[in-house]
Amino acid sequence: xxxxxxxxxxxxxxxxxxxxxxxxxxxxxxxxxxxxxxxxxxxxxxxxxxxxxxxxxxxxxxxxxxxxxxxxxxxxxxxxxxxxxxxxxxxxxxxxxxxxxxxxxxxxxxxxxxxxxxxxxxxxxxxxxxxxxxx
Amino acid sequence: xxxxxxxxxxxxxxxxxxxxxxxxxxxxxxxxxxxxxxxxxxxxxxxxxxxxxxxxxxxxxxxxxxxxxxxxxxxxx
Numbered sequence: 001x002x003x004x005x006x007x008x009x010x011x012x013x014x015x016x017x018x019x020x021x022x023x024x025x026x027x028x029x030x031x032x033x034x035x036x037x038x039x040x041x042x043x044x045x046x047x048x049x050x051x052x053x054x055x056x057x058x059x060x061x062x063x064x065x066x067x068x069x070x071x072x073x074x075x076x077x078x079x080x081x082x083x084x085x086x087x088x089x090x091x092x093x094x095x096x097x098x099x100x101x102x103x104x105x106x107x108x109x110x111x112x113x114x115x116x117x118x119x120x121x122x123x124x125x126x127x128x129x130x131x132x133x134x135x
Numbered sequence: 136x137x138x139x140x141x142x143x144x145x146x147x148x149x150x151x152x153x154x155x156x157x158x159x160x161x162x163x164x165x166x167x168x169x170x171x172x173x174x175x176x177x178x179x180x181x182x183x184x185x186x187x188x189x190x191x192x193x194x195x196x197x198x199x200x201x202x203x204x205x206x207x208x209x210x211x212x
Contacts, residue, residue, distance in 0.1 A: 086181055086182045094181065
């Protein structure tokens with residue numbers, strides 16, 4: 001099914017306005033899927049500000065949108081500087097290799113282990129945007 | 136139940152010369168994993184490498200035989 005053009009332009013706007021944007025199931029505080037949680041755990045170690053969109057309230061319409069804009073159907077999806085970087089597998093792999101820090105333009109954290117942090121950040125000064133709402 | 140050998144063949148046909156390994160991580164076909172080593176990945180971003188693998192097995196996603204496929208890609212040394 002083609003994506004809803006209104007939702008699609010709204011999403012494109014959000015991707016353009018947020019240099020680091022995560023589409024996930026649940027919220028960073030309460031991920032509702034293990035894959036989304038893994039990406040949140042990685043981002044929380046990166047000392048980077050990011051926006052998060054909970055896809056669950058509009059899963060199918062958002063799937064149609066991301067299929068059209070990025071040829072990708074599954075969530076989580078991490079967009080960096082307007083382009084899809086990847087889902088949980090790619091984000092973790094790039095985190096471990098240091099490529100993620102490079103893509104985000106931050107220093108690689110000293111302890112490189114995605115399992116090391118809990119759902120809340122181990123690093124007190126991580127700034128995190130509140131989840132964005134989709135109407 | 137999804138046919139793992141068929142998935143392997145689909146990827147090998149899409150990426151001739153690739154080394155492909157498919158594993159069923161929980162034995163129930165719900166958590167499949169594909170390890171793919173292909174020269175075609177050279178110079179591509181990871182997301183594009185994954186797109187090639189997902190595209191190769193798209194039919195099995197579309198017909199609902201697979202729901203989740205974890206992908207690991209590698210360029211041959």
